[in-house]
Amino acid sequence: MRRVSRTLTSACYGTAMTDAAIPSYRRSARTDFRMWLLLVFGAIFFWAGSVIDPEKNCSDDGRECAPWLVPLAQAFGALVGLGAALNMLANPNRGSFVDPATGDLVWWQRRIGKAGGDEGRIHPSRIATIRITRQDESEDMVSLYDLEGERLFFFDAEVIAWPYERWAERMAARWPHIAVEVVE
Helix, strand or coil: EEEEEEEECCHHHCCCCCHHHCEEEEEEEHHHHHHHHHHHHHHHHHHHHHHHHHCCEECCCCEEEECCHHHHHHHHHHHHHHHHHHHHHCCCCCEEECCCCCCCEEEEEEECCCCEEEEEEEEEEHHHEEEEEEECCCCEEEEEEEECCCCCCCHHHHHHCCCCHHHHHHHHHHHCCCEEEEEE
16 A cells, blocks of 8 residues: 655645635535435336236246245335435435634534534644545545544545545645645
């Protein structure tokens, strides 16, 4: 595993950097394409289980016959589709922004309505490192560390906009003491 570490300075962005350069980010279950894909996936399995006759779901010679798979696929589709629909109905949201009143970086996950969900807050002067870990098979991992080296809870790739490196560069440009680590 190769580690690339660099600290960006505000000189690369000019001196007139403001908090407005770090955009707010908010995403909800209803605007997340993954929920829509799960809903469609569940609907297709449910529909297929409804139209396929389990008794006719056998090979011509009768050796390969598993009529129990059809209702199982239908139940699986109903479960996945219902889960996605209920999640979209509850509409949990996640995101982050820089609070203009305090200057704090604020982030949250699983917030439903007025309920707080999982949230965190830190002033950028207390952030030491933003680490982006590249992963081959899944989405990159993003972690935020304070000056004591502690990883901050509930902060991950879900609460910032992609591309993550651009967001990290903007934070480091605004607060030059923040180190951005990209672990390959």
